[in-house]
Amino acid sequence: MDRKHRSAAIRVAVAAPFPEIVRVHEGTAEYADEIEVCAMISSADAVLEQARLLQPDVLLLSDGLGATPSDTLARLGAVAPSTRLVMLVAEAGGDTPVIADAVLRLDASAAEMRAAIVAVTGGQLAQRAAPAAHSRVPTESASQAQAAEPEPGGEEAGAHGHARTVLVFSGKGGVGKSVVATNLATALALRGARVALVDLNLQYGDVGVLLHLESHPITIDAITQQGDAVDAAALEDALATSEHGVRVLLAPSSPESSDLVSAAGLEAILGQLSRTHDVVVVDSPPHLEERVVGVMEVADQILLVSSFGITSVKDAKVTLRLLQSLGIPPDRVALVVNQTRPRLTFSAEEIERTLRFPILSTLPFEPRMEETIESGRPMVVSEPRSGFSRQMALIVDHVGRAQAVSAAPNVRHQAARWRLRFGR
Structure with missing residues (x-):
């Protein structure tokens, strides 16, 4: 994938317990060209700090992480005003207040998740580049x-x-x-x-x-x-x-x-x-x-x-x-x-x-x-x-x-050149 294509990907931070992070990652591999995960956050205390540092386009926040949705949304606007919030809930329409830009069930299909992410970003892939403080790794071919x-x-x-x-x-x-x-x-x-x-x-x-x-x-x-x-x-x-x-x-x-x-x-x-x-x-x-x-x-x-x-x-x-x-x-x-x-x-x-x-x-x-x-x-x-x-x-x-037993000096591993992305 070339740099121009990658810069257009929607940058998503996932804040959830590890099992849910794995499920999200595995379930959306087919959309790697469109959705780039810039952070995987497994601690409620780190959600807002990572949002401030990375300024993602979308924050996927699980209600299983323990963060209070209303408090997170209120503070998210101060630290990352352009970030859209999508709640991941065990049961849509349950007790979780619909205060986010979108609400998804944890068992939502990959297509449903992609649709929600694209919808909250205005129906178009994000065009802005990542913050300079967290520049990306070169493309696979360049690497x-x-x-x-x-x-x-x-x-x-x-x-x-x-x-x-x-x-x-x-x-x-x-x-x-x-x-x-x-x-x-x-x-x-x-x-x-x-x-x-x-x-x-x-x-x-x-x-x-x-x-x-x-x-x-x-x-x-x-x-x-x-x-x-x-x-x-x-x-x-x-x-x-x-x-x-x-x-x-x-x-x-x-x-x-x-x-x-x-x-x-x-x-x-x-x-x-x-x-x-x-x-x-x-x-x-x-x-x-x-x-x-x-x-x-x-x-x-x-x-x-x-x-x-x-x-x-x-x-x-x-x-x-x-x-x-x-x-x-x-x-x-x-x-x-x-x-x-x-x-x-x-x-x-x-x-x-x-x-x-x-x-x-x-x-x-x-x-x-x-x-x-x-x-x-x-x-x-x-x-x-x-x-x-x-x-x-x-x-x-x-x-x-x-x-x-290292066989190749000066040769870095190539198989795992991934970038916190959905898929490789």
């Missing part, structure tokens, strides 16, 4: 051409000329994702790798606190304002250094600065870090949005972090299904189950049967974890013989093996 070209400065990277990019992701907050990311980065550095750690939880990042680097004066928003031309020296100055040699790019110090981090700028930063490091670890927020998807496109490995609680297992199952529906190959995904406790959780075998997906590592609950967080010394350093550290070693070995 493939770019992938075939060697990256400048590639000889400075690791043994294969291209760093491994590892995205640590979870569709649910509170599972210890940032703890996993900081321990993984530190463990890799202890083995002699040149490691960069990027805190992409742009509004509420914890990496600086976990590694006692919060006093570092430069954060990611200062660098991405340079657009897609990142100055290598400026990026080097922006990187804080942990006690054990991890180079860290911190999240903004205030949530409102998150919108200064553009997709193009982030892509440029990751490209530069890949040329000067062996591994780039990215700690993501617990929701999908354009910048996270951009990392998914180029990540060599996605570590999906979950826990053994019933709700976490359900969220992991839905997240795996979502990744599959978006074209992420299963060999690029590894499942890590955190905070496990004997007798209080399901067995690993039960979880694997439920998810139909193998578990790479089960990180046990550690009573002394809070002490390591307060000290700024990750568990792999302060308690190297703990069960947590031994299981973390499995993840490090997995990343190392994947790096060793």
